[in-house]
Each structure stands twice: as C-alpha cells, then as structure tokens.
Amino acid sequence: MSIFKRKQKGHIGIDFGAGGIKIIQLQPGDGRGNLFTYGFSERTPEEMGVDYIENPEATAALLKTICSKARTTTTSAVAALPIPTVFSAVLSIAPVPKKELAKAVEWEAKKLIPLPLEEVTLDFKELRFPDEETTAKKTFGEKQISVLLTAAPKSVIDKYVAIAKAAGLTLTSLETEAFALIRAMVGVDPAPVIIVDMGAVRSNILFVDRGIPMLIRSVEIGGKKCTEAIASALSIDMNRAEAMKRDLGIAPLPGSAPGQMPTLLKDVLTPLLNEMKYSFNVYRTRSVIARPPEKIILSGGGAGLPGLSELITSEFNIKSFLGNPWERVNFQDDLIPLLYTFGSRFAVAIGLALRNA
C-alpha cells in the first residue's frame, strides 16, 4: 500500500528474514524517515529454513512482486547480511601510526577470519571511547587502539547484489543486521544495552555500547521452534499452534507456580537463555571498554511472545522490554493500529531504510 499520494524518492530497506521478506521505503526527514510505503511476504513453516541466496531467481521475482504491490517509487535499496554470514569483532591493536593501521588490522584479520582475505570484504572502524584510555591501560599497560572489524564473504555479497539487480533494484549498500537493528532499536542513545532479536528461525544477541556492537552472537532458536513445540505437544496443526502461541505465550498455565514457564516452551527457550548467560560471561571477560548493560531491548516477531520480556527481566535482573522501531519513523497517526500490529518485525527493514534518512 502507498501511504502518500505524491511521487517521493528515498530508499528501500530490505530484510530477507527467514519468516519472509520485509521492505520499507522511507523518504528522508531530519534523521527520522517519513514512511512512504511498506510490503512483506510470509513463508510457511516448511519454507522457513530455505536460504534466499540458494534460489536467486525465485527470490528476485518475489522481491519484485512485493515492491510492485507496495508501489515503491525508487530503485535505490539497502539490504542486510544475516548475522551468521558476517564476522564481527572488536579488536585491540598495539599502537601504530595512522597510515599503518589498515595493514595492522589486516594482519589481525588474517589470524581470526576462517577464509582467505581475498575472498572477503573487510571493513573496519577505529573506536574512540571517552574512558578507553584508563580501562585499556589497566588491562594492557599501554594505550591500545580499539577497532571494530567486520568481514563478509564476497560470494555472499555478490549473490545479494545479483538478486536486487534481477528485481530491478540497485543496492547502494549492504550492511549487517546488527547495524540496522541498532539504528532502529537504539538510535543515538549511548547507553550500554543488549538487543535480543528473535526472528522465525534465529535469535541474535547484541551487546551494544555507545551504538557499537561490542559482541554479537546468534542461535538457531526462533518463533518457528516455539510453534512446533506447541503443535507437537498438543497434537494440533501449525496454524492453530501459531495462534495459541501468540495468545498465551509463556504465561504460566493454571495451577503452576508464579513465574514458572509451561514446560513445553521452556525446553525451546532455555538454550536461548543459556546462550545469553554465556554471552554475558564472554562480554565481561573479553571487552575491556564496554560498560555493563542497563536494559535488554527485545526485537523481531518472535519477541512478541507474551511473557518473554518478564521472563528475561527476572532471569537477568535487567529491565527487558519489547522495543518499537516505528517510534523512529514519521507516519500518519491513523496508521498506528495497523503498523503496531507488526510489532518489531520490521526493525531490520526500518533500520536499513533509516541509514539514508
């Protein structure tokens, strides 16, 4: 659907989510985007595990249809690389003159990245934190240079570029989901936070400080597994199980102790909670410059599970809540009831489109 009548430009953010493709066209507007149009596709549970880049023609055709139904008016697009396809780490490098930094980063990257450097696109950014000197000095004895390194296989990048091209779009940039999520869910807030993005098949856990993804982890737990657990435990079909999941979530069953999760979803969610606990330990021991997280922001369709934020708050003793990426977008008030039903499913697409807002 088209929100504004006038022909407006801007950029399209594309999220190739396992549960379906989401697109948003925003036109620039003071750092907040003005919503021009949006569209999405939905996959059946059987289709959810299929990688889009394995079927480039079908994916391009689907993307083209979504854009055409949404009546997008620009060919300029930004897409996201799924977190598991990207290597990302904060490195501490011994001080070198500025012009030698790229070489020093490459040297470190060679040791860390499991692919030959010719096969990846490397990107790095020097990080400057106000209190870095004191904390880094404590750990290393001397001033170190902190660098955020990201690397993505060229073969994967090429496939996304080709899909967009076949759909009639030009990818002006391709970034990781992490940056899109931060833009949509954190914005310019410098506070240390955790984003837990639960999609259809994966949950991404991001430790963010001053807008920088300091630690990123990804686990194969998402909404699909929750629905499957309900369907198989109650011997009902996936559609009924999906509806039940959205209604009841992890609300305690009648007669159970307060705060106790129904066993059926507990089995699905416990590995996610364990991964979060593990990530906390990694974050505490590895990061020399990051501060303790102050809040946990939930994102993605799967995070709409009733009771999830309460569960996470009580497990980690940190305030946890469902974030709302629509707060960073301008649109007419009468669209609120409609757009808010999507919850934070559009977080990645919004974050991508906001890149150029």
Ligand SMILES: Nc1ncnc2c1ncn2[C@@H]1O[C@H](COP(=O)(O)OP(=O)(O)OP(=O)(O)O)[C@@H](O)[C@H]1O
């Ligand atoms: N209200 C809700 N309560 C619980 N789960 C929900 C709700 N709404 C949507 N979901 C679940 O959200 C999931 C889809 O979320 P989303 O669109 O964020 O995933 P995706 O980005 O496509 O997948 P992935 O991130 O794994 O690639 C589905 O599993 C769906 O069951």
Ligand SMILES: [Mg+2]
């Ligand atoms: Mg997702």
